[in-house]
Amino acid sequence: MFKRVLAPRSTRGLTLAGAAALFCLTTVTTVLAQPAAIHERIGQGDSRIDYDSTSYRSDSKSLASLTGEAFDLIALFESAPLGLPPLLDAQHLDPGIVSLGRRLFFDRRLSFNGTLSCAMCHIPEQGFTQHELSTPVGIEGRFVKRNAPALYNVVYRQRLFHDGRENSLARQIWGPLLARNEMGNPSVGSVLNRLAETGEYAADFVAAFDTDINMLTLGQALAEYQRALLSADSPFDRWYYGGESAAVEATVKRGFTLFMDNDCVSCHQLDDNGALFADGGFHDTGVGYIDAVLRKQKARKREPHRLQVAPGVFIDVDTDVVPPRPSDLGRYEATGISADRWKYSTPSLRNVAITAPYMHNGAFVSLAAVIEFYAMGGEPHEGQDERIRARDFSAQDKADLVAFLEALTGSNVDALAADARIAPIGDF
Numbered sequence: 001m002f003k004r005v006l007a008p009r010s011t012r013g014l015t016l017a018g019a020a021a022l023f024c025l026t027t028v029t030t031v032l033a034q035p036a037a038i039h040e041r042i043g044q045g046d047s048r049i050d051y052d053s054t055s056y057r058s059d060s061k062s063l064a065s066l067t068g069e070a071f072d073l074i075a076l077f078e079s080a081p082l083g084l085p086p087l088l089d090a091q092h093l094d095p096g097i098v099s100l101g102r103r104l105f106f107d108r109r110l111s112f113n114g115t116l117s118c119a120m121c122h123i124p125e126q127g128f129t130q131h132e133l134s135t136p137v138g139i140e141g142r143f144v145k146r147n148a149p150a151l152y153n154v155v156y157r158q159r160l161f162h163d164g165r166e167n168s169l170a171r172q173i174w175g176p177l178l179a180r181n182e183m184g185n186p187s188v189g190s191v192l193n194r195l196a197e198t199g200e201y202a203a204d205f206v207a208a209f210d211t212d213i214n215m216l217t218l219g220q221a222l223a224e225y226q227r228a229l230l231s232a233d234s235p236f237d238r239w240y241y242g243g244e245s246a247a248v249e250a251t252v253k254r255g256f257t258l259f260m261d262n263d264c265v266s267c268h269q270l271d272d273n274g275a276l277f278a279d280g281g282f283h284d285t286g287v288g289y290i291d292a293v294l295r296k297q298k299a300r301k302r303e304p305h306r307l308q309v310a311p312g313v314f315i316d317v318d319t320d321v322v323p324p325r326p327s328d329l330g331r332y333e334a335t336g337i338s339a340d341r342w343k344y345s346t347p348s349l350r351n352v353a354i355t356a357p358y359m360h361n362g363a364f365v366s367l368a369a370v371i372e373f374y375a376m377g378g379e380p381h382e383g384q385d386e387r388i389r390a391r392d393f394s395a396q397d398k399a400d401l402v403a404f405l406e407a408l409t410g411s412n413v414d415a416l417a418a419d420a421r422i423a424p425i426g427d428f
Ligand code: HEC
Pocket: 105, 110, 116, 117, 118, 119, 120, 121, 122, 136, 137, 138, 139, 144, 146, 147, 148, 149, 150, 151, 154, 157, 159, 160, 161, 162, 163, 169, 172, 173, 176, 177, 181, 182, 183, 222, 226
């Protein structure tokens, strides 16, 4: 049954080679793959498409070649770009705190061994996520079980993480900071001490908050920067909300009609006030179920592991070289309610063309693959949302849906990436 969805084992690889990441790679390459015909590169930065071929060439740019250019985040926030709903209660940004947050976002000293910053999993040039990996590599090459979400418009999200277990940006930071497999810090105090010892932040914290770096102010600073990452005014917005008929092609308009007529909009919502293309809810689309069943099948079979060590270079290893992939029960992990198993947060579709790979586990590398999945109706099982069901999309319909999704890229994504790079990389 799964043959419909799953390509042969490990046909899709990842662009991050090297021994440190190997443990992670072997596990992530076994998640869902996508139709072989899809070869287009996605967005800015690198892509892992074609990594299984020896002709693969990286699109990565060296850090040194990236030059920063400030963008007025305060003005952006004051008059949210076309297509975003108005922000609830009067919210303002403090320029000093935004710039403090931006510096911290790039500071590798936030991790236990000084190697990993927030920006290394949420890469500005890659849509504040990572194109190369289904799921990111944490400290010392450790496995992280979920895909890094893009951070655009995160200020609108009431529940954070794919399972919605956190409800404030200021508190959310302690998730990655303290996770053993992400930034690996042993305690709150150790993070605060390390930052204090750099001697680089104390004065700015006092200036911004009238107090020193503490558990709350560190969270507030990082949150302030992320709140500023608004992005909309896409071709779709200019057409739909701006009334510019020529802003998008006919294919986008047809794709939007399909989106409205096939229940997509009931979860990825919009209204006259604006569009987040999300509903703040959690749903079982079948992705978590497929992943779970696949994991069980694999455990039963004890298949040899296929490791990819470089573009197009695989080796088969028949001993257990990777720890078993942890289970992922979705929203259940935040609520303990059995009906919440395999439900995941509805992601916003804004900027989706530049935030591959997709779904909570990074299962699909392209939008065409996501549409293929919806056309098949997920993988029917008890609990799957009834709106996810087989749809009779023609090839043209699928292309139109993809064109619509591609029209959701905001006009300022390059500016936000350039702005991010004005921050120094904080290092020992
Ligand atoms: C090792 C990679 C990694 C690092 C480092 C990392 N993140 Fe994340 N981030 C993730 C992953 C993976 C998730 C989703 C986790 C989940 O759903 O359980 C996530 C989720 C988030 C979310 C929730 C977004 C949403 O829409 O729900 C925010 C906000 C966030 N990270 C900000 C940060 C900040 C700030 C830092 C630095 C303090 C940071 N991240 C460091 C990988 C990382």
